[in-house]
Amino acid sequence: MTATRCGFVALAGRPNVGKSTLLNHLLGRKLSITARKPQTTRHSLLGVETRGETQTIFLDTPGIHRPGRRAMNRYMSGQASSAIRGSDVVVLLTEARRWMPGDELALRRVGEAQCACVCAINKIDRLRDRSTLLPMIDDVRARHDFQAIVPISALKGEGLDALWQEVSGLLPEGEHLFARGDVTDRPxxxxxxxxxxxxxxxxxxxxxxxxxxxxxxxxxxxxxxxxxxxxxxxxxxxxxxxxxxxxxxxxxxxxxxxxxxxxxxxxxxxxxxxxxxxxxxxxxxxxxxxxxxxx
Ligand SMILES: Nc1nc2c(ncn2[C@@H]2O[C@H](COP(=O)(O)OP(=O)(O)OP(=O)(O)O)[C@@H](O)[C@H]2O)c(=O)[nH]1
Ligand SMILES: [Mg+2]
Known part of the structure; x- marks a missing residue:
């Protein structure tokens, strides 16, 4: 009998990089709200995808930013941190432009969790010249010991199979926590x-x-x-x-x-x-x- 796999995968990164868009595309349905403005997501949101023997429990998270003084910002920051801490794998999203100070802050937060981390370079559909991806990948590689670096477009659905392959290979063996067909735990x-x-x-x-x-x-x-x-x-x-x-x-x-x-x-x-x-x-x-x- 083939062993089943099951694990938590946090989608993390600075605000507006496309975490919620990615969750929706991975699940093939709109679960998480998205907008052109930063700090749209406030709560961690769980989305389950079961393919064959592998169950991936994705967690969309609020964008990592310097928590302001307000209780709401602390709440958002806490949601992102606990999702990252409780995950087997983190997908750190960044944009196919250049590495920003906000990405560095997010990477530091993810690095503290010391779990497997894959970097997804998102929004590649916006690139006029795809050859600019190569130096970008080199730059990202020099910043952290990522398990993999995958260029994607969450909006157009490009590169998502490659991302899913990388992530599922990192999930631990274990029983599925959700029934087949379950998508989320929220009412x-x-x-x-x-x-x-x-x-x-x-x-x-x-x-x-x-x-x-x-x-x-x-x-x-x-x-x-x-x-x-x-x-x-x-x-x-x-x-x-x-x-x-x-x-x-x-x-x-x-x-x-x-x-x-x-x-x-x-x-x-x-x-x-x-x-x-x-x-x-x-x-x-x-x-x-x-x-x-x-x-
Ligand atoms: N062109 C392009 N736009 C994208 C892509 N992914 C996301 N976007 C756009 O980027 C904006 C932000 O997307 P969200 O998914 O809300 O980003 P987020 O990371 O969840 O943002 P917060 O919840 O605020 O942290 C939206 O206008 C999306 O349509 C992509 O692959 N390509
Ligand atoms: Mg979001």
């Missing part, structure tokens, strides 16, 4: 809230998304219709006004975008109702953070 409500938050991140400027979070307060589902009540929390009344927009137009767009995605996820019609509420200082209050799902 549906988590994903509903994240979908609404993605639309906020995508529709609003740089600052507000950092001050907003979404709580799904009610979720009921029948064969043909699901109902979702979501509250968007911000820190100040001025932010509330911005999220709502003139005559409610922005909140309406956010709701429309989110409803379409939720309908795809649930495979039925959805009635989504949204409210915006002010919860002063929620990003820096550990107790409030815990009540909003950041524990």
């Amino acid at each position: 549906t409500e988590f994903f509903l809230g994240e979908i609404v938050r993605e639309k906020i991140v995508r529709r609003l400027g740089a600052e507000i998304p950092h001050r907003a979070t979404v709580a799904v307060e009610r979720f009921t589902t029948k064969p043909h219709l699901a109902e979702v009540d979501a509250v968007i929390y911000v820190e100040r009344a001025s932010q509330k006004g911005i999220v709502i927009g003139r005559g409610g137009s922005r909140l309406k767009s956010i709701g429309q975008d989110a409803r379409a995605d939720i309908e795809t996820l649930l495979g039925r019609r959805v009635m989504l109702r949204t409210w915006v509420k002010v919860r002063r200082g929620w990003t820096d209050d550990t107790r409030v953070l815990a009540t909003l799902g950041y524990r």
Whole structure:
């Protein structure tokens, strides 16, 4: 009998390098939210892929950055660190441009965990001249004793089989921890809230998304219709006004975008109702953070 393999693989790196895009492409479904802006992912998110005898438990993680003073940033940093520490393999993502100080910070954090590390050089679809990859690979190789360096495009799905091959070869033998067909361990409500938050991140400027979070307060589902009540929390009344927009137009767009995605996820019609509420200082209050799902 062939031995089964099973292990945890953290996708780590500085903000915006494409970790969540990679998770989604590896799983062939949209689990993690993505955006052009940094610090989109806040929670570690588990995605399971079982191929033959090998079960890979991927963990998308918040981008590694210097943790600011706010409790939210410390939470994000803690999520990334514990995912890295608890993994058998880390895939450190960087971009096919040049090594940045943020990559160095991420590498240091990964190096502390002393587990097997593969470097994925992402966004190669953006390169006009692919021969520039060779000096980049040499540069990366000189920085750490990586098990492998794999150029990929998470967006276009290039190089992902090669990456998967490298990673699966590093997984320990062991029983599968998830049943075949299991994809994640989070409840549906988590994903509903994240979908609404993605639309906020995508529709609003740089600052507000950092001050907003979404709580799904009610979720009921029948064969043909699901109902979702979501509250968007911000820190100040001025932010509330911005999220709502003139005559409610922005909140309406956010709701429309989110409803379409939720309908795809649930495979039925959805009635989504949204409210915006002010919860002063929620990003820096550990107790409030815990009540909003950041524990
Ligand atoms: N051209 C190109 N863009 C990519 C690729 N991978 C990701 N992106 C884009 O890069 C941006 C950031 O992607 P995310 O997947 O959200 O990045 P992340 O590392 O999860 O970011 P944080 O959660 O903020 O740390 C998005 O606009 C993606 O579409 C790629 O292979 N090629
Ligand atoms: Mg992300």
